[in-house]
Amino acid sequence: MTRDFDWTIAPVSSEAFFRDSFEKKHLVIRRDDPGYYAGLLSLADIDWALTTLGLSVPEVNVTRADAEITAADFAYGNGFVDPVAATRLFADGATIILSNLQERLPKLADFCRALEKVFSARVQTNIYLTPAHSQGFKAHYDGHDVLVLQIEGTKEWRIYDTPVALPLADQGFDPHDVPIGDETDRFVLGPGDMVYVPRGLTHDAVSTDQTSLHITTGLMTRSWADLMVEVVRMLAHDDVAFREALPPGFTDEGYDSRAAQARFDALQKKLAAADLGPVLDAFRDDFIDTRLPRVHGQMQELVKMAGLSPASRLVARPNLIYRLMDVPGKDGAEDMVAVSCQGAVLSLPAYAKGPLAHALSGQVFTLADLPGDLDEEGRAVLIRRLLREGLVMFSD
Structure with a gap:
């Protein structure tokens, strides 16, 4: 089963x-x-993670809406839970x-990577385990x-107003300053x-008469403001006008800002x-370079590599x-093709671009399927390199 974005929101396209x-x-x-x-x-996964992985704060937090709980209530002095x-x-x-259990569970890691490919953004998980008739947050x-995925049990959700549309990071919720508004939906x-919020x-959200387990999948998108x-x-790195100091005395009472306005207008034109x-x-390079390898079973792939043959069926790593x-x-050096992936850059001769692109396309292939002029040994060398780098795997 492919647990990707289409699967997550089906039957909605x-x-x-x-x-x-x-x-x-x-x-x-x-x-x-x-x-x-x-x-x-599953609840068994949570039990295993909590009791055997040696998790620490803030990987684990404990909260309830009607009482204050601090880390000292559930963690040792060294931070371990x-x-x-x-x-x-x-x-x-x-x-x-x-929090961020996708860094511990391969199936969650693969799920997040599938969503990252769709949104071009970092994706993280927060797992909420709530006993019956309880509420974690107001x-x-x-x-x-x-994207909230309900795994076990039931939870009642209440939806209110949108006091700040698409808030920035520094526009976080403040219960003392932000009215929640009237309830507009309940389910x-x-x-x-699932629900998208x-x-x-x-x-x-409040659990009903059952223990509730759900995944809150956070989409950490970049905004036009970020861009x-x-x-x-980037302009400031190349143009000294952006780096010059603001006018001395601009904070003085009665400061005449007309010259500063003209300067500001000139910078706006640039x-x-x-x-x-x-x-x-x-932005694209930063996103690609920071996607850590998701290469579960890589050691087994390297063991299998000894049996690589013209009939071996291979496929790119998912997502x-x-x-x-x-x-x-x-200076006379040969042209190259480079693939940036999983925080590394792999450089190959330019004539390998065709077979390289085919190997990474996501379709199952054999050595004979690779296009271009590489002979059988050259194709095997390429695939062994891609196997070692964790970019392709054997298709069973």
């Missing part, structure tokens, strides 16, 4: 999601299929939260969009159901003339996020 819901309104999907998300996570104390608090009505909004999620939409800030930073290409490339680049040779 991705086209409909981005057209009608993304950054606009919440979306509830009910399936009457309790086992739909069962292969992604006391699983007995944490589960005791859970028995008394507290919610256990496991009404609030998040600073990032979330219960059962196992196999855009950032800024105020909400809360514009980076444009200014900003308006800036090219999108370099900053978009920088690879990569960039192919032509690298012209300098």
